[in-house]
Structure formats: C-alpha cells, structure tokens
Amino acid sequence: MTTLPELEKIKRCTMPFRELNRVLFQLRTLDADRVGITPQQLMVLNEVRNNPGIGLDQLSEHVQLASSTLSGIVDRLVKSDLLRRERSTRDRRQLELHLSPSGLEKLQEAYDPEKSVLLQRMAVALEMPAQDIETMIRIQNQFLARLRGTEELERT
Amino acid sequence: MTTLPELEKIKRCTMPFRELNRVLFQLRTLDADRVGITPQQLMVLNEVRNNPGIGLDQLSEHVQLASSTLSGIVDRLVKSDLLRRERSTRDRRQLELHLSPSGLEKLQEAYDPEKSVLLQRMAVALEMPAQDIETMIRIQNQFLARLRGTEELERT
DNA sequence: TTATAACATTTCGTATGCGAAACATTTTTA
DNA sequence: TAAAAATGTTTCGCATACGAAATGTTATAA
Structure with missing residues (x-):
C-alpha cells in the first residue's frame, strides 16, 4: 500500500x-x-x-x-x-x-x-516576477507531461 | 477593455x-x-x-x-x-x-x-527534482494568495 | 465505386457542483 | 436568562460534467 x-x-x-x-x-x-x-x-x-x-x-x-x-x-x-x-x-x-x-x-x-x-x-x-510565473508554468507542464505519460515529449 | x-x-x-x-x-x-x-x-x-x-x-x-x-x-x-x-x-x-x-x-x-x-x-x-516541485508549490501558493487578495499573509 | 473507419456533434443517464435557504444546535451577546 | 449570532449539515433548484452511444458527415481503404 x-x-x-x-x-x-x-x-x-x-x-x-x-x-x-x-x-x-x-x-x-x-x-x-x-x-x-x-x-x-x-x-x-x-x-x-x-x-x-x-x-x-x-x-x-x-x-x-x-x-x-x-x-x-x-x-x-x-x-x-x-x-x-x-x-x-x-x-x-x-x-x-x-x-x-x-x-x-x-x-x-x-x-x-x-x-x-x-x-x-x-x-x-500577474504582477509577480515574470520569471517566477515562467518557472511555475514550465514545471507545471513537466509535471503534467509525466502524469500523462508523455514526459519524453516535453524535454526541450 | x-x-x-x-x-x-x-x-x-x-x-x-x-x-x-x-x-x-x-x-x-x-x-x-x-x-x-x-x-x-x-x-x-x-x-x-x-x-x-x-x-x-x-x-x-x-x-x-x-x-x-x-x-x-x-x-x-x-x-x-x-x-x-x-x-x-x-x-x-x-x-x-x-x-x-x-x-x-x-x-x-x-x-x-x-x-x-x-x-x-x-x-x-514526483520523481521530478524535489527543488522543482517545491518551487512550483511555492509560486502557486503566492499566485493563489494574490488571487484571493490575501497576498500579505503569504509573504514570508 | 463501395465499404469501413474516423470525425464532430448531439443525446442520454447519472453524478456532481454550486449558492441560497432551511433546520437544528451551539456559542456569544445583551 | 433570553435573544441574537454563528456553526454544521441538509435540501432545493438549476447548471454543469462525464463517458457511452447514437447520428450524420467526411476521409480512407479495399
């Protein structure tokens, strides 16, 4: 378990x-x-x-x-x-x-x-530092790709 | 607009x-x-x-x-x-x-x-680098706090 | 050319999902 | 002590929300 x-x-x-x-x-x-x-x-x-x-x-x-x-x-x-x-x-x-x-x-x-x-x-x-927002989105998309089982495609 | x-x-x-x-x-x-x-x-x-x-x-x-x-x-x-x-x-x-x-x-x-x-x-x-996950969660929570209008409380 | 597969949307049945209102109970105020 | 306020849950009405199946149309295969 x-x-x-x-x-x-x-x-x-x-x-x-x-x-x-x-x-x-x-x-x-x-x-x-x-x-x-x-x-x-x-x-x-x-x-x-x-x-x-x-x-x-x-x-x-x-x-x-x-x-x-x-x-x-x-x-x-x-x-x-x-x-x-x-x-x-x-x-x-x-x-x-x-x-x-x-x-x-x-x-x-x-x-x-x-x-x-x-x-x-x-x-x-959206007044947060642009770099923070970009970082969040990048990691979220990597997280998503792994959940979907498509993580290879996101490796750029 | x-x-x-x-x-x-x-x-x-x-x-x-x-x-x-x-x-x-x-x-x-x-x-x-x-x-x-x-x-x-x-x-x-x-x-x-x-x-x-x-x-x-x-x-x-x-x-x-x-x-x-x-x-x-x-x-x-x-x-x-x-x-x-x-x-x-x-x-x-x-x-x-x-x-x-x-x-x-x-x-x-x-x-x-x-x-x-x-x-x-x-x-x-969750096999992603722990630092990445922590960063994502931290920025998400800051984003959330701002959306809720409680961003002062999240400033640590 | 015809049959089959794929695509885009609609319909169906059931389970959410929400806020407002109602109800019962507990806590706070006067 | 009694009234008012707050809390926790349930009910209500309506709008989603989904996957499966159905329908009509287009694309592909034979």
Whole structure:
C-alpha cells in the first residue's frame, strides 16, 4: 500500500491545483452573476470572442471541458441569443460559433476592467516576477507531461 | 477593455491548472471504474481514511468541494455501505465520518500500488527534482494568495 | 465505386457542483 | 436568562460534467 507520507506528498502537490480552480470559479462567478449568466457560460463567451468561428472540438481543448458538456452550454447560450451557431459549409460536421451582438455586450459588461473582480485579481497575480510565473508554468507542464505519460515529449 | 495579450497571459497561466485537474480526474476515474465507484467517491473515501472522524466542514477544506456537494456524495457512500456517518456526542451539529470495512477494502483495491494508474503516474511525476516541485508549490501558493487578495499573509 | 473507419456533434443517464435557504444546535451577546 | 449570532449539515433548484452511444458527415481503404 502506498505509504501515508507518499499520499501526503501527492495531496500537497495537487491541492494548489484544486484550490486555484475553485478560486477562479468563484471570481468568475462574481462577474457572471452581475450580468446574469453562469461562470462557465462567461468562460465560453470569452473563448468564442477570442476565437471567432471555433468549433466544439477546438473549444473543448481551449477550456478543458468535454464536448458533451460544451454542447449543452452552447445550446443554452444560443437559446439566450448570446451565441450564434452555424454549420461550416466546408464540413457540415463542424460548428462555427460566433458571439451575437448581445453576447459581446454581455461579455464586455462582465469583463469591464473597472468592475471585473476576476480581471483585477488576475492583474495583481500577474504582477509577480515574470520569471517566477515562467518557472511555475514550465514545471507545471513537466509535471503534467509525466502524469500523462508523455514526459519524453516535453524535454526541450 | 483588457487587451488581448493580457487575456492570453491569463489564459496561459490558468490552463495548466485546468489541465491538471482534468488529468487527475481522468486518472482517478480509471481506478474508480475498476472498483465500481466514481472518482469523487474515491477521493472522499481516501480523505476519510486519512482523517477518521472528520466532519463535512473539514472535509470540504481538504477536498475543495462545497459542503452541499459533499453532503450528497457522502449520502451515496453511506447508502452503498462504504462510509459510516455518525453524529458527534459533543456537538450534535457535527458529523463523524468513518470508513466501513467494505469501504476500506474498496479503497485498498482501487489504490493497490500495482494496479492504480493514478498512483503510478503520480510516482513518476514526483520523481521530478524535489527543488522543482517545491518551487512550483511555492509560486502557486503566492499566485493563489494574490488571487484571493490575501497576498500579505503569504509573504514570508 | 463501395465499404469501413474516423470525425464532430448531439443525446442520454447519472453524478456532481454550486449558492441560497432551511433546520437544528451551539456559542456569544445583551 | 433570553435573544441574537454563528456553526454544521441538509435540501432545493438549476447548471454543469462525464463517458457511452447514437447520428450524420467526411476521409480512407479495399
């Protein structure tokens, strides 16, 4: 059986990851609530604004959610007139997602730099030394690669 | 409006966190499926095994889930005879959770070091230089503190 | 050219996951 | 001592969240 000290080490390594996702969710919820959508919807709107015409499979990679999950979120956003869903004429399997005018407005209101709690807290977080942030990301990606069993590919 | 480069930087910093949680979930799912429970149930069983008698509010902190969420997960685990739920005699608001014999057995089977994908991949990940892991955790905690607006407390 | 495989999305069933509200209990305040 | 506040848990309503299966479409193999 894996020893308790080993389990504690695992715990210690993985807790910051769980904690950060939770904090992000809560900060995003503050902005989302203010404009009457959910935090996941806000995240999706933001991602579509940054990648107009994106399909579900790509969006899935960008936001790290299953495509089945995204299908439902997108459905609700389309029904609320915040997103437009089109089929690609080149490949009818593929969706092309776009923000609607009211979706863009909603996004701009949520992420108004003077009101957005998420953006303000992120700005503070990103004031950390750039070298520290780069180091953290580098080690995280190495850690991830090992967990995935793809560590060879990350050795650069 | 927050500039695109700033949004991309935010994205770059937060993606590893989302990715790691997803990978952890998927690895835990492999172990959980093998013994017929869900990944969250497995995580809760593990935490209760390491903290016998723990209550929901404490458990909430340990696993970073809302107590309302945990209430449901515990309910299902009790119904499956994998956990025992008792009320504290000192404070009747407080639960005291314990693994049942079959819960312990299920946990040991899931986290059998020779079968557990999560433990094996974690072992590989933890073979990274200890200094790297410490550095990652330190910077993550500083990042978290800033996001929470409690960065003063982390300055040591 | 046809059959098979792969891809992208949707649907389904079940388990989360959250915050707010409700309830019971304990602690603190007046 | 009684009222108010705080704590711990449960319930509620709704939105995820996932993997598996189904569906339609495109690409590849035979």
